[in-house]
Amino acid sequence: MPFTLGQRWISDTESELGLGTIVAVDTRMVTVLFPAIGENRLYAKNDSPITRVIFNPGDTITCHEGWQLEVVDVIEEKGLIAYLGTRLDSGETGVTLREVMLDSKLAFSKPQDRLFAGQLDRMDRFALRFRARKYQSEQYRLAVSGLRGMRTSLIPHQLHIAHDVGRRHAPRVLLADEVGLGKTIEAGMIVHQQLLAGRAERVLIVVPETLQHQWLVEMLRRFNLRFALFDDERYAQAQLDSDNAFETEQLVICSLDFVRRNKQRLEMLADAAWDLLIVDEAHHLAWEEGQPSREYQVIEQLAAHIPGVLLLTATPEQLGMESHFARLRLLDPNRFHDFAAFVEEQQHFRPIADAVTGLLADKPLSQDQMNMLNELVGEQDIEPLLQTANSERDGKLEARQELIAMLMDRHGTSRVLFRNTRNGVKGFPKRELHEIRLPLPTQYQTAIKVSGIMSARKAVDERARDMLYPEQIYQEFEGDSGTWWNFDPRVEWLMGFLTSHRDQKVLVICAKAATALQLEQVLREREGIRAAVFHEGLSIVERDRAAAWFSSEEEGAQVLLCSEIGSEGRNFQFASQMVMFDLPFNPDLLEQRIGRLDRIGQAHDIQIHVPYLEKTAQSVLVQWYHEGLDAFEHTCPTGRAIYDRVYTQLVEYLASPENSDGLQAFIADCRKQHIALKSQLELGRDRLLELNSNGGEQAQALAEKIGEQDNDTELVNFALNLFDIVGINQEDRSDNLIVLTPGDHMLVPDFPGLPEDGCTITFDRGQALSREDAQYVTWEHPIVRNGLDLILSGDTGSCALSLLKNKALPVGTLLLELIYVVEAQAPKHLQLTRFLPPTPVRMLVDRKGTNLAGKVEFESFNRQLNAVNRHTGSKLVNAVQQDVYAILQLAEEEAAAQARQLIDAARQEADEKLSAELSRLDALSAVNPNIRQDEIDALESNREQVLSALNEAGWRLDALRLIVVTHQ
16 A cells, blocks of 8 residues: 555554554655654555554544544545544534544554554464353353352352352341351352352451451452451551541451440441441350340441341350340341240241151151141142152152242241251261370479469469460479470370371361470471471461471371461361360360361361370360260260350369369269250251251252362363463472462563462362462452453454465455454343353354354364464455455344344343242242341342343444465
8 A cells, every 4th residue: 555644554563652644755764653652653665564544434433633423434535534424422414534633542442443453463362362251151151150269168058058148139147057067168158159249349257356367368268358357456547548447448357346345436337338247156246135235236236237147156056045036136126026926936936847857757747737737838728749748659759848848938037047967967077086194294293283382373264274284384383494395295195196107197286386386396306207387476378388288298297286276267177187285275176176177078087186194184174075075076066055054163173183072073964964955956956947058959969060160171271371371470380280470571560369479279179178378260260250351351362363274265265253242231239140141152254244153163263273473464454454344244234133132032031030039039928027028129129120231232343353265
């Protein structure tokens, strides 16, 4: 194309320069002024890396004065272009805009504009963009979306609860699973789903002060959620930046004490427009009718302002009916406003639960039970169902299952309370106790005797705590020179045990960090035993490294020495040997310790070794835990209740272990209390509620469905391709691990989710569960989601040109590969992507407008294509620009037809599903008062907004690739 003064061109290599204008032409060179930067560029006339810019009818262009023109016709005269069209601001028609008057800062966003301007991408980027569109659309449509990206085992009852509650509008529920069944994980799964779906954006977690860091780590390591921990210092700092300190962060964790201490702070917290509140250890919120505690009032005030509330609590029956009512009252004060009425209602549901127990056990129903069930269901005739369920006819099993499903929907608290017990959830290992009784060294005897004289004035419970750790008493007695490990028989036993079990991972827990550190030194220096140390003095990163070293099969540590904090929140179920070097003060901490190994999915029986010194508080405690509470070999739901009852007597025996008068009678009495209370809890089990909580076969199917998507090869291939194109360095390590580090020439300076010093990732769930230093990458991981957003939100890969070597086709044959996107715009919380995610429609169109995409699959076709350098490609595009424009025009009609078909199908699906869900909730609200009206109203509003948004859905060209046939 000859150069003419006033023509507009764009640089192939520096598109950021904007539109340039030809200002000088001589025999060999051409000068282009780029007004956007006020600079000239000099190019050779032959083979210059610049492309002529010519717009087409239908395009919208901008004048340098700021107004816009919709192009109707393109007129060329003496090498210069004039555009004829309609001025958009005034509606005036027949307006002419000469190309020299075009805005120099004009950006080319449409794929066809970028093609005609010579802004060509690499072939691999085009392929990556199409795959990103395809995979993103598929992921949005999955029913288990939001449940796959967590670093957790696929445990059916947890997935069932998360799936049920996580999809609700502003869920308000009580999670009351027994210890070890994963309430924290269930809450995290719900939060993760609510955030991903857009149902929640701001989340507040209120926990006891001692659990703040545990929650912080759990949310980050398991769910990739970065919460901010608010204490007095963080609050004061945030107040400098905002009128309301809590509006500076979207995700916040704080302690109940932090909230309770300051009235103004509480009011700010309540005014901060949270979407979801999580309260852990909610059973500690004391309440009596007319006398609620300050802690209870604080949570009550927050719960009144925040739409969604999750309360995590101990098993309700353990705490008494009044305490249980107090929790439910926080969730729905209108529904649970009268304690006496609540007690009466619960008694009404007891016979229903008994009937369900019979149905589950395949026992015949009594006539009274049949009458009761008939009356309960009421609105439909279930007599035939009852007769079949109570017979030996075909269909008996199905009839019983249908009856149970009906009753679950109508159960008093089944929508607000979820509780699983170990009796109802299978998959736990056995626990075996090994007591190692050892003599009390004379050095300790002397130190304890002197300490007893000096500590006579101490409170008895303080003295009892001291007596649990004789090594500390000795060190205080001897000063810094007290090398207790030289004579303590527990140390000798531990070294012998570890050397005889060198092929096994062993978790050693002691109460104090100092003890753990001293033991590590002794093990290393005396026996060369590799031991990692894990204590509260380490940063989160250092703790991760210690845990990772312990978990590594290759050259990993044999032993992990933990202080008490090591028994909080961490999962070491790849080990089955546990040594308790000392014992914790209360049964809750004991269960927490054992719970690090005693988890669903543990492949081996757990061996619990307790070396203890005779005639010490440890010997009393091991006897009380084992013989009084059976707390080592079984979970102990009665432990805390009995501990609170007998605390005064217990600490007396611990403070004076040499005085054993009455100890056996005391332990026997505790055993009786334990058996009685456990029987009472068993009798109080609500099998219907448990069945609703664990999800049965549906929950199992859900876990299997998610498991089938693990180790997705398409994800691995896509992610590695994404990292490569973005410019992220990848280094393979052993154990299915990959180390990612920022490259020197990345598409963006800082890739979201990739730390400056890099990170270790794995695509294997099992590996992620044992290696907490490695991030578990799924389609829901931030690094993948950010990568998808990076590619799809910009122009990357939206325009390419390739050569197809095919002698069966004439040289110069043109094909246009078009990727349209069908989408609807709506607020995220509507979750429109369930029905119509941004969906790619691929077309492969020839000069006649024939669409060949159905016959030519993308991946195999992509492998046949060859790249063209950008400069040659620009010249080629200029030569066929009018042909390409004509093909685009021909393709529009079919693209519109396919898009409308997708939109109609999405609208029909949304109408059917949302109407069915609404009808079910509406019907159930008549028989189950726990169906909240605001939930029904929200669903109705959601349905109307979704259908309205789908009516406005449209489509656009997202990417194109020009393919030119060649024989060379």
